[in-house]
Amino acid sequence: MNSRKIKTWAWVHKWSSLVCTVFMLLLCITGLPLIFHHEIGHLLGTEVEAPKMPANTPRASLDRVLEVAKSKHPDRVVQFVSQPEDDDGLWFVTLTPTPAPTEDFKSVAVDARTAEVLAQPKFDEGFMYVMFKLHVDLFAGLPGKLFLGFMGLLLLVAIVSGVVLYSPFMRKLEFGTVRRDKRPRLKWLDLHNLLGVVTLVWAFVVGSTGMINTWADLVIKYWQYDQLSALLAPYQGQPVTPVAERGSVQKSLDAAYAQSPNSKLSFIAFPGTSFSSPHHTTVFLKGNEPFTSKLLQPVLVDAKTAEVTASPKLPWYLTALLVSQPLHFGDYGGMPMQILWALLDIATIIVLGSGLYLWLKRGNSVPVPKAKGEASSADVHGGAQPAAVMKEARL
């Protein structure tokens, strides 16, 4: 690599990182507690749990469950019903003023056996909520998400350019060299290179899956347009199916299960909401295998007749979105994996912090010895003093 190429890559690395570093630090720090959100919820007692009952306890009809939940908020409509991953004794009913996407939602937890209200958890307050919002959209909705997605893209650019620069910086050094007995800047440069290159794949995967997740709202909108439009032709001109005319939700769920045996419920989206059509109750089922349990199969059930209209195969872009989620959250390999995720996150914080430090302490940047022994300066973090630094890099 000649010195001009190095300078170009160094420029790319400097500016892509400088722009995104502050936001990446924020994401890494807020992401740390989010890795353990389940455990923290248990500790804080905010996690709702259904009382233990024998497995064969008869279950209440889902229609009854919805009725109970609605009685708590008579002026609202149900958008979604779901069950927690590890507890089928519980229903979470999400109620909002209209079927449109909104931040104003109420959640009612209902016992799946007794149809009694267990709790009305508030998901929009407290420490974890603040961490979550800062991590996901900076309290700025879709524009905030897309902004963070763009910062994620810059991170990927910084990672790629960082890999390119690894070679001129490390050519004369053994892997893992950290020059501690020199100036602190040199030590931090070596640590930046070491931790950066070792955690490279993890940071790239978590960065890119995070970026993909910021597009979720748009991808789902596109799915409605792309896949549901054709199915909705027979319903053209009709308003959202009125609540009074809707069939049994329990029957809809049973019809969906009959369509795809060997699957488990993920959630049900009600007519007019972002995950359904105006005329369907859409049941999202997931598989029973470790991998298929991360994928969803939508079953569109006619809201009036409770009969299955269609069960369109999930398109590749939604599959990609769903697979990218565990790869971002690190929640798919038990507690040891969560701990590894946290440690890798901390390593990334050190890489970001050291990069920032190297830029702040610029003015004595490190030269890059070229293959034939002549020196050229890599202007990664500011100006250069080739002669003085060359000596150092050769040591």
Added chain:
Amino acid sequence: MKPRNAFWRLWGWPLAMGVLTTVGLISALFSDGGAGDMLAWVTLGIPLAVCVWFGWRRTSR
């Protein structure tokens, strides 16, 4: 020590770390509390151990 191949000398360890991470990230996707998860713990743990080993080690020279 004269390196036999400059490319492997420079990229051998980074590539090994990358392959280990990739194996770990994928294997756990296909496992639910089984061998795939354990493989992931080991393969993701090694790059972290490398970070700690070289990052914290005091040079005795």
